Amino acid sequence: MLTTNPFDDDKLREECGIFGVSGNDSAAALVALGLHALQHRGQEAAGITSFDGRNFHTHRAMGHVAGNFDRDDVIRSLPGPVAAGHVRYATTGDTAIRNVQPLYAELQSGGFAVAHNGNLSNAAKLRRELVRRGAIFQSTSDTEVIIHLVATSSYRTLLDRFIDALKQIEGAYSLIVMTPEGMIACRDPLGIRPLVMGRLDDAVIFASESVAFDVVGAEFERAVEPGELVIVQGDQIRSIKPFAPMSPRPCIFEWVYFSRPDSIVDEQSVYDVRKAIGAELAREAPVDADLVIPVPDSGVPAAIGYAQESGIPFELGIIRSHYVGRTFIQPGDKVRHLGVKLKHNANRALIQGKRVILVDDSIVRGTTSLKIVQMMREAGAAEVHMRIASPPTRHSCFYGVDTPERAKLLAAKLDLGGMTDFIHADSLAFVSIDGLYKALGEMGRADVRPKYCDACFTGDYPTTLTDQDEVEQVDQFAMLAERVERVN
Known part of the structure; x- marks a missing residue:
């Protein structure tokens, strides 16, 4: 499946x-x-x-x-x-x-x-x-x-x-x-x-x-x-x-992606916070374009905030089908490539010849962003700019979030230019960590005592990581043993 x-x-x-x-x-x-x-x-x-x-x-x-x-x-x-x-x-x-x-x-x-x-x-x-x-x-x-x-x-x-x-x-x-x-x-x-x-x-x-x-x-x-x-x-x-x-x-990611937008988390509307993140992103990373398009569904509130702050029209440039099951048996690469369009498809008549801003909540491995940019190109977009409503995800989470190992995180491997080239976008920008805190009503991220767990962005883990520390010690010992063996 x-x-x-x-x-x-x-x-x-x-x-x-x-x-x-x-x-x-x-x-x-x-x-x-x-x-x-x-x-x-x-x-x-x-x-x-x-x-x-x-x-x-x-x-x-x-x-x-x-x-x-x-x-x-x-x-x-x-x-x-x-x-x-x-x-x-x-x-x-x-x-x-x-x-x-x-x-x-x-x-x-x-x-x-x-x-x-x-x-x-x-x-x-x-x-x-x-x-x-x-x-x-x-x-x-x-x-x-x-x-x-x-x-x-x-x-x-x-x-x-x-x-x-x-x-x-x-x-x-x-x-x-x-x-x-x-x-x-x-x-x-x-x-x-x-x-x-x-x-x-x-x-x-x-x-x-x-x-x-x-x-x-x-x-x-x-x-x-x-x-x-x-x-x-x-x-x-x-x-x-x-x-x-x-x-x-x-966990700051509850406001970015995990919680439903109609939830209230710690007395704050998730929907309102996501719109505020989008507005902050528009102030930090403006771009001259024709349309603001959300990546469905999690990018919608931030895209609304970006559009309202920038004055660029918000449009549904990616249409989602609600009548497709979660999985589909796909017998080969060609059919699998076609199968992805069963659930999401570009609104070609809207996108043709336009400079578009895609707004998504995060980039993890980068494979999703690459597919989305490619979808916009194939639909005839003149320019494709990507804006991300969270800072770059550079570190793994050990607190109940399924995160790839750090070596597979795009932002841990590449700088901004490298990430932009990888997803084939005309430009790429992330909201800053201070901008994310501002959207949550804070002045910014306090270096001494931040208010949220933001370890996936900063590497600042709020607890000890006993099991992970043991794994890293074993890995370091194995690497050392391998070096000694090569020398001998």
């Missing part, structure tokens, strides 16, 4: 989305609806676990929410007033049903289910230590490390065991946990990954994005704060903060 979408194979991909309900007799049905709204955060697999007061029930499946959780028999198999769900795009662990979340285990204290958005940057080290102590892992997911840490903790209460586990992990996480005692929602001390809390009548709801509340008719209440645990037991809700206070560093 190969994607027919030429703009989907070269994007940074969020790992997953999570959604939980406590206190509604139709909890599983609500979770299924919420996961539909979060489908963009993970399209490989989906799962829901419910609790009926005595037993846990789980249904997990590969593929989209639709087709797996829109059947009455599936929802009826998930009874109870408490449920949590997960949509997955793997960044750690292989694509297999054993890695589909929520993960579930029977502990001494009873059932324990966990749905995780993020990535633990010391999971490999912890896993080795747990295996040495006798732990038997059923998946290759980093999330299972949390279950084993809870199971082996020496603390007495389940909550204390869970906190003990959290204090041993590093990296990024938003978690929804289900136990016989209730539901726990928490966010890592830096708040790298998002998590919000809402209400539907007497029910408490948690989600990766506020847009999921709109789908089920819930009211947004607030964001779960960095380092906060929200514990729901029946109609009782309490909040604890067991970690030392830290300056939050939420």
